[in-house]
Amino acid sequence: MPALTSEFKSGYVAIVGEPNVGKSTLLNALLGEKLSIVTAKPQTTRQRVLGIFNDERAQIVFLDTPGLIKPKYLLHAKMLEFADWALEDADLILIMTEVGKQGTLPSEVEERVLKRHADKILFAVINKVDAVYKPHVLPVMDKLIRRNQFREVIPISALKRQNLDDLLNTIIRYLPNGNPLYPTDILSEHPERFFVSEFIREKIFERFSQEVPYSTAVEIREFKERETGGAYILADIVVERPTQKAILIGKHGQSLKEVGSAAREEIERFLQRKVFLELFVKVRENWRDKEQSLRNLGYHMGKQ
Ligand SMILES: Nc1nc2c(ncn2[C@@H]2O[C@H](COP(=O)(O)OP(=O)(O)OP(=O)(O)O)[C@@H](O)[C@H]2O)c(=O)[nH]1
Ligand SMILES: [Mg+2]
Incomplete structure (x- = not known):
């Protein structure tokens, strides 16, 4: 302090x-x-x-x-x-x-x-x-x-x-005079899973064009520590249409593999431990316009 x-x-x-x-x-x-x-x-x-x-x-x-x-x-x-x-x-x-x-x-x-x-x-x-x-x-x-x-x-x-x-x-x-509002040894207040989902989304933004990145959200389904060390993370990449799913997965799953390994590197750097990352692509039609889907994906205040 x-x-x-x-x-x-x-x-x-x-x-x-x-x-x-x-x-x-x-x-x-x-x-x-x-x-x-x-x-x-x-x-x-x-x-x-x-x-x-x-x-x-x-x-x-x-x-x-x-x-x-x-x-x-x-x-x-x-x-x-x-x-x-x-x-x-x-x-x-x-x-x-x-x-x-x-x-x-x-x-x-x-x-x-x-x-x-x-x-x-x-x-x-x-x-x-x-x-x-x-x-x-x-x-x-x-x-x-x-x-x-x-x-x-x-x-x-x-x-x-x-x-x-x-x-x-x-x-x-x-700034006004005052005591710290948060503990002074933390950088943020979001849970680790928030950053993990964001890093996956970043890699999708970097690799895909037109509507694909904008139609994509990421949901962390599992996040647990492995007995053998490191973290196991299972995430769903949610898109709006089957055509977008096909683009994201790519020929022989190559595109998704690239997203996964780039995201894993970034996540390991951030979490400072080894990460085993599994990604699935799911279609949820028009999720960008559905209150419940947005809520589930964390796009509402107070849940990040
Ligand atoms: N040349 C230059 N590029 C910058 C600078 N700051 C940011 N950029 C670039 O501008 C682009 C957008 O940067 P972001 O930080 O994502 O911008 P943002 O305002 O957060 O964007 P949104 O989240 O989409 O609203 C990236 O390619 C950055 O590298 C700067 O000082 N100089
Ligand atoms: Mg920004």
């Missing part, structure tokens, strides 16, 4: 923004551990992912969220609920944009955050500054500063870890 003084700071910080701007990359970079999956595709994150930063000055509970989109499926509506839940809890909100989008915060994000949470401490975070010529960042910052809605406008590269110390120091400066 850090020495607690009346100066100690603690609070919740939500990271919100359009899909693919780098929210999960930032969470991982700030914590120095991959907690939230990252892929090149938008709509990767589907839930609220909590990560706890601790040092001698503060405890910051970061909340990564799904990118804000117009819902087409009930799943999307649930994703927005997760983002709203994080916004409600937040003491401070990082509204993230990427410099390639000219720093114009999208109207949907604005509506959702600026109108409902204007009373909270809002920072604009401009990500991916590594990808552009530096002088191009200044006019983007200027535009955001002149709107007078943000207490701070901070350019960063989450990927290259540029300016993250400045971001952290500034966050700590604005």
Whole structure:
């Protein structure tokens, strides 16, 4: 435990923004551990992912969220609920944009955050500054500063870890005084099976295109320690249609095998023990639009 003084700071910080701007990359970079999956595709994150930063000055509970989109499926509506839940809890909100989008915060994000949470401490975070010529960042910052809605406008590269110390120091400066909200020796509060299912989903996002990754969810059916050491994990990959099942399995089961071995590596790194992973593919028609299926797959608040 850090020495607690009346100066100690603690609070919740939500990271919100359009899909693919780098929210999960930032969470991982700030914590120095991959907690939230990252892929090149938008709509990767589907839930609220909590990560706890601790040092001698503060405890910051970061909340990564799904990118804000117009819902087409009930799943999307649930994703927005997760983002709203994080916004409600937040003491401070990082509204993230990427410099390639000219720093114009999208109207949907604005509506959702600026109108409902204007009373909270809002920072604009401009990500991916590594990808552009530096002088191009200044006019983007200027535009955001002149709107007078943000207490701070901070350019960063989450990927290259540029300016993250400045971001952290500034966050700590604005947080309220208070004791830690969580134990100081844990990184997150989600159960191991949450991370396991996410790592499997990440490998599917990386390997398949079009509707397949978006029609996929992962459910851990068994997770037990083996007498011979390591963990035995049995997971169902749930898709919406038989054609998607065939694509995921691939010729002679090759595609599924590749997903399995890539996921196993990632899971072993995270759990720091050997893992025996078995994957099955199941069809559950239109699960993205069914309340009960979404519930069973963990897409409802309070169950992650
Ligand atoms: N060049 C560059 N790429 C980045 C940076 N941060 C993230 N990316 C890339 O942007 C892509 C999306 O990153 P994510 O962290 O998954 O983005 P996200 O905002 O969490 O996306 P959703 O969960 O879909 O809303 C990945 O390919 C990242 O490697 C950055 O600072 N610079
Ligand atoms: Mg994400």
